[in-house]
Amino acid sequence: xxxxxxxxxxxxxxxxxxxxxxxxxxxxxxxxxxxxxxxxxxxxxxxxxxxxxxxxxxxxxxxxxxxxxxxxxxxxxxxxxxxxxxxxxxxxxxxxxxxxxxxxxxxxxxxxxxxxxxxxxxxxxxxxxxxxxxxxxxxxxxxxxxxxxxxxxxxxxxxx
Numbered sequence: 001x002x003x004x005x006x007x008x009x010x011x012x013x014x015x016x017x018x019x020x021x022x023x024x025x026x027x028x029x030x031x032x033x034x035x036x037x038x039x040x041x042x043x044x045x046x047x048x049x050x051x052x053x054x055x056x057x058x059x060x061x062x063x064x065x066x067x068x069x070x071x072x073x074x075x076x077x078x079x080x081x082x083x084x085x086x087x088x089x090x091x092x093x094x095x096x097x098x099x100x101x102x103x104x105x106x107x108x109x110x111x112x113x114x115x116x117x118x119x120x121x122x123x124x125x126x127x128x129x130x131x132x133x134x135x136x137x138x139x140x141x142x143x144x145x146x147x148x149x150x151x152x153x154x155x156x157x158x159x160x
Contacts, residue, residue, distance in 0.1 A: 002027075003082040004115070007034040007073045010050050011043040012149045013057050014131050016123035020088040023117060025061045028084070033066035034076050044132055044156055057146040074108035085114045090124045135159070 004024055010017060010033065025031040033054050037047040045053070047068035058064040069076045077085060085105060087098050095116070102114035119126075126144055135141050135153040142150060154160070 001029045003030045004028040004084045005082045009036045014145045016126040019120045024086040035068045037068045037070040056148040074105045077112040088119045090119045
């Protein structure tokens with residue numbers, strides 16, 4: 001079975017993440033979201049909430065799973081017998097960081113490859129911080145997140 005890991009914070013998942021996940025899921029037998037439980041980033045949502053949003057947002061993709069992790073992605077990939085990690089690239093500026101991470105992950109687990117997938121043009125401006133900021137300031141995020149995520153953001157920010 002060909003398994004790919006999609007690591008990230010996903011706080012919250014947005015349509016740019018889904019674009020990468022949907023395309024990667026067609027290339028592999030299973031796509032596993034590895035939700036970083038990194039409390040240092042002060043996430044808005046708990047790992048459990050993020051996993052629930054991911055699973056609801058990907059109900060139409062039959063080969064998706066999601067788990068939280070607070071360890072190294074190289075170890076998570078080994079545990080799940082993954083062949084690859086998938087990461088999205090929005091801008092050229094993302095490449096340097098992703099290249100550095102890919103190189104380190106290869107040193108930590110040479111059995112896993114990192115694949116970089118270019119995000120669809122309509123999502124290159126998206127990141128979770130921007131989505132949260134716009135939602136918090138009562139802006140329209142309906143084009144950027146699935147409905148279930150928008151509902152959760154409304155709850156967190158006490159919005160109508």
